[in-house]
Amino acid sequence: MRDDLTIALAGNPNTGKTTLFNLLTGAHERTGNWTGVTVDTAHAAFTLNGKTARVTDLPGIYSFSPHTQDERVARDFLIQQKPAVIVNLVDAVNLERSLYLTAQLLDMRLPLVVALNQTDVAERYGIHVDADHLASHLGCPVIPMVASKGVGLEALKQAICHVAETRSLPTTRVQYGDAEPSVRRLQVCLIVAADDAGVDSRWLAIKLLERDPFARELTAGLFDELAEEECARIARHTGQKPEEAVMDARLGFIRGLARDVVQRKRVSRRRVSDVADRLLLSRPLGIPFFLGVMYVVFWLTVRLTQPLVDFTDLALNALLVNAPRIWLARLGMPEILGSLLCDGVGAGLTTVATFMPPIFMIFLCLSLLEESGYMARAAFIMDRFLNRIGLPGKAFIPLLVGFGCTVPALLATRTLEQRRDRLLTMLIAPFMSCGARMPVYAIFAMAFFPNQGNIVIFSLYLTGVVLAILSGLMLHRTLFRGGAASAFVMELPPYHLPALRGCLEHVWANLQSFLVRAGQVILTIAILLSLANALFEKAYRNPETAFAHRSAAGRVLTVPLRPMGVTGDNWPAAAALLTGLMAKEAIVGTLEVLYFQTEKTAPDSRKPFDLRAELRAAGSALFAGFSGSAATADPDRSADPAARQGLLSTLRRNFASPTAAYAYLLFVLIYSPCVAALIVLARETGWRWMGFAVTYQSLLAWLTATVFYQCASFPAAPLRSVGWLAFVTALTAAGIALLAAYGKRIAHEV
């Protein structure tokens, strides 16, 4: 056996590939209960018989036909990487359907082990699959398994070792009936070409008869004429298109196989899922239930975690920022070191820690919903709305993924067949407010709307969804010039109780990734800002002068944001939006650092510091929050100076009103996604579309926030509001006309 053994996991979606991948490797890749969760390959390694086995989890696919990018990713991996063993997971409950991919793997003539998974569920449903008989028909090992419980794992590992050591190939070849003579004739001609391409000649012949563009690419078009002759022969003989004849023969093989190895005790059964779907997909209940579920998620995320956020903010501010500053000053350390350690590292760590409770909660809620199978139904519920913007209901899955993070949402569009659908979905996916924005919403909600925080945050998410649909409608009619929604077919997995352990593992993996990624960005920005501030002060030698110059420079940033309620003095809010381009989580960290710097230089900001008092205040806030008396506590009116510390009260001092705060949140919701998402967007669609996305979203953010603020503050300044609203209307009309004109120019591209 080679020192490094390469193993690929292939199979239909929802057959347990990622569960098996995690089981084999100890990794914590995400499992999801719908198509499109794994749309890229995942890699990890484990030790097998003293050797390193490198496992690749391929996207779940139904066939190797080149319909979607995830199918192409899986196919290309197998052909180019040539793994030592392919483990094909088939679902014992839906064997016939699963075997379609197996039949294609037999054609590819690759070392194969079939893992017959979910045998426990099959037995429960009265379905018995004779694994030994199936193995004799397929000519390769078949291992019964229950991957979620680890049953069959050792037998699978042994089978993998055996196939790798002996380099054995499946002995069965699918016979193609009336198309078989054409397959054999073509195969003979393709021996050299197949060898050059590193593929099996029979497989290549079948692919050419199926008119697969990939096969034509592999043969550089040299055999197209010959293939067409054979296709015409098949069509004359069978009265069918050759690809249909090939498919029929393959299905005939599978049907015969299934009849032989599957025994069913019951003909049909009514499932709990079917009963639940009658209610949850019904028109009167479907949408209200979905909205209700999302509201509960936001209530849990904001309300339940608010006391923890308050406590963390106050306690860590005291321990990591204020106390160290006092100690360093007493030790006579240079001020620049104090800035770096306290305002940089300390403030950065405080910010990151403050995010953990709401991020944990929203990831947990979304994970539970995914695992339960409910999220797939959301595609059905949203189908009628998405159709109006020319998208299939299936496009809602990537949009839903966007509530966690925009990057996997963009990648999940690979499951959409049409390029136009993929483009439009990627342009509206960022409006699904990602988890990284949640800390910004949570902090502002707690500061300005302490009693209605969950309603405020829910309204932001709803606004995002509404804007996604409205943007989609506008883009559909202008840039994408109409067109009916493409047809789609999607599997609905059964409902089941989410495995809490799996959900928590998934949440922990996401939290780790978030902490590392956000922590790096936030700490870096916090350190750079505090260093820049310290150097700035040193250059001017006078803190007041440095403050005045810094404020003057910062005010320039606020000019375009004034119509949406950001005042000139609140320049940290404008600066935070710039750092938010790196990562949305950085917005709160930047605000914290910059507000502290501006308030520190004010003459009356140097209050006496009492660590015990601050920690007591933090404890009181935690107790008050969970006991329900938080609504009556107002830190700003507290006689205890320590209670006035913290970002929440700083925000209240710097934003003119809750209206201005909400307008700012609207901007944060809508404007450009982070750099990571932009890079993925550029990779998937090109730099031009990425540039369009940044411009469109940022402009829309400004328009929306301005309209909101001007409407809300109309009574206070009617003339000003009318002026701005007229300007916004004109700008919007001009933008739509421009998009329509541009849409005509690029009609052939989309």
Add this chain to the structure above:
Amino acid sequence: MKSETGTPATAGKTRNLLDLQDGETGRIRSNRDRKSAEMGLFAGVRVTMFRNRKSEHSVVVGAGDARFLVSRPIAEHIELA
């Protein structure tokens, strides 16, 4: 579960998946949509309609123990015996 009935084929008109009402079953005779056939809605498979509303763009259909959301334009191409 209702038996294989649904709307009977009128002269010259083949039955398709959209002709099944909620609870009715049928057997697929042919499916011109390759993608849905590869997913499990292929000839010979017995299907059950779970949700078919003219106002909705998709139908919910079961094949064995699998459940599918199928757009109406695709469902039209799935002929029943």
